[in-house]
Amino acid sequence: MIKLLSVMGSASARLVPFFVAHYRQFGVERFCVTLHYEEGQEEGRDLALSHLRGAGVEPLNVWRGPFEHDKKEQYLASMRSEQAEGEDWWVYADTDEFHEFPVRLATLRAQCLRTEKRYVMGRWIDRLADGGALPEIDPNMDLYRQFPWATHLSMSLGGKSFDATTKLCFVGSDIVPSNSGFHRPKDRNWREDPDCWPGLIACNHFKWDQSVKLRLKQRISEWSEVRNSVQEAENLEQHLLGHDDRIDLGSIVPRQRQLDRSPCRRQLMRMVRYSKFLVLSNAMGRNVEAVSGQTAALDQRFGIYV
Numbered sequence: 001m002i003k004l005l006s007v008m009g010s011a012s013a014r015l016v017p018f019f020v021a022h023y024r025q026f027g028v029e030r031f032c033v034t035l036h037y038e039e040g041q042e043e044g045r046d047l048a049l050s051h052l053r054g055a056g057v058e059p060l061n062v063w064r065g066p067f068e069h070d071k072k073e074q075y076l077a078s079m080r081s082e083q084a085e086g087e088d089w090w091v092y093a094d095t096d097e098f099h100e101f102p103v104r105l106a107t108l109r110a111q112c113l114r115t116e117k118r119y120v121m122g123r124w125i126d127r128l129a130d131g132g133a134l135p136e137i138d139p140n141m142d143l144y145r146q147f148p149w150a151t152h153l154s155m156s157l158g159g160k161s162f163d164a165t166t167k168l169c170f171v172g173s174d175i176v177p178s179n180s181g182f183h184r185p186k187d188r189n190w191r192e193d194p195d196c197w198p199g200l201i202a203c204n205h206f207k208w209d210q211s212v213k214l215r216l217k218q219r220i221s222e223w224s225e226v227r228n229s230v231q232e233a234e235n236l237e238q239h240l241l242g243h244d245d246r247i248d249l250g251s252i253v254p255r256q257r258q259l260d261r262s263p264c265r266r267q268l269m270r271m272v273r274y275s276k277f278l279v280l281s282n283a284m285g286r287n288v289e290a291v292s293g294q295t296a297a298l299d300q301r302f303g304i305y306v
Contacts, residue, residue, distance in 0.1 A: 002105045003030045004091040005080055007063070007072050010037035010044030011211045011218075012095040014137040016051035018206075022098050027105040028091055032083045034061040034075040038218070067222050073179065088173050092182040097124075098143075098204040099169045108170065118195040119185060120170040122203035126153035128255075129208070132247035134240075136210045147206055151255040153247065154205070157239050158232035166190075167203045208247065213240065 004023055008016065020031065033052065037045040045062070052059060060079055063071070080090070089109050093099060099122055101108055112118065127147035129135050138146060154160040168175070168182045175195075178186045190196045207215075219233040239247065249255060 001029050001085060002027055002089050002091070002109065003032055003083060004028045004093060005032050005076060006093055006095065007034045007036055007075055008048060008059075008095045009067075009215070010035065010041045010048050011215050013044045013048035013051065014139065014209070014211075015095050015143075015206060016048050017055060017139065018137075018143045019093075019095055019098070020052070020055040020057060023091060023093070026091075026099075026101050030083070031057045032079045033057060033059045034063055034079065035059045036063045036067065036072075038064070038066060067218065069179070084173065086173075090171050090173070092168055092171065092177060094182075096205060096207045097167065098206060099167070100202040100204060101170070102201065105170065112170075112172070112197060116195070117197045118172040119168060119175045119190075120197040120201060121184075121190050122167040122169040122201040124152070124154060124165040124167065124205045125202050126151045126205045126208065128153065128247055128249065128252075132243070132249045134208060134210050134212055134245060134247070143206060144204075147208065148257050149249060149255055150204075150257075151249075151252045153208070153252050154232065156252045157236060157247070159235050160232050166200070169201060169203060213237075213245070216240075 023031075031052075035045065035048055035052070037048075049059070049062075060083075061075060063075060065071075089105070091099065091105070101120075103111075108120065112120070127144070128149040128151055129147050130149070135146065137143070152165070154165050155162065164183060166183055168177050168185055171177075171185070176186045178184050184190055185193075185196075188195070216233045216237045220230055220237065239251075
């Protein structure tokens with residue numbers, strides 16, 4: 001069976017109906033969900049529950065209290081263990097992550113089994129609204145048209161590393177994530193692992209709506225054990241304060257206005273290659289001349305082939 005595993009935050013409640021519909025169209029057969037909310041977020045909890053139950057999904061757990069990575073990992077491990085049935089394949093996704101699989105999941109699973117692959121990796125594509133606004137999500141408008149800009153904001157402005165923007169998206173029953181963020185498989189180097197599906201799929205990241213300001217504040221105050229995530233949140237909060245609560249699209253490279261559901265192969269390849277260029281450029285003090293002409297070396301270094 002193909003199952004989805006997620007700890008959903010109440011701050012992202014407006015994404016829930018889009019999320020369930022998105023993964024159902026790819027063939028997810030069962031949603032294994034824990035809903036998390038904090039004190040004062042009861043309205044978001046009730047909205048998320050309403051959306052889930054309206055879509056025929058009953059959360060396995062409702063977790064109340066401050067966010068803790070260890071507790072999230074406990075819920076994820078418990079759900080996976082309790083809901084496991086034979087040779088399951090699992091989709092890992094947070095509520096704001098919409099993986100764009102190349103085919104329906106049953107077909108992808110069959111292709112993986114035929115070629116002896118055990119998991120599929122992806123890469124965040126941060127989706128932004130026109131003008132860098134942080135709008136409230138409109139339940140009656142296509143999500144991709146509400147956030148038409150495909151970017152690597154998390155690296156350009158947040159300061160995240162390349163590895164922190166990768167995602168373990170679809171896995172066989174024997175593959176375990178390294179942490180609750182699902183960024184890579186445990187005890188494996190996916191770049192060199194013959195069990196990894198070749199290339200990266202797009203993971204559209206719909207984080208940048210009206211709720212993000214609250215989530216950044218919570219991350220800064222509660223995620224002290226994950227310093228790189230706190231630093232990213234601080235960087236982005238300072239950026240918003242300096243730009244009237246908007247994201248300056250002109251400061252993000254690469255970026256592409258893309259209204260359909262997934263950047264086409266050539267556009268995504270261009271974005272991935274440019275983002276690798278940006279990483280090395282940052283490491284070399286943004287000396288563009290020193291970085292130019294090293295595209296092939298970057299491909300070898302990062303092992304990314306789209």
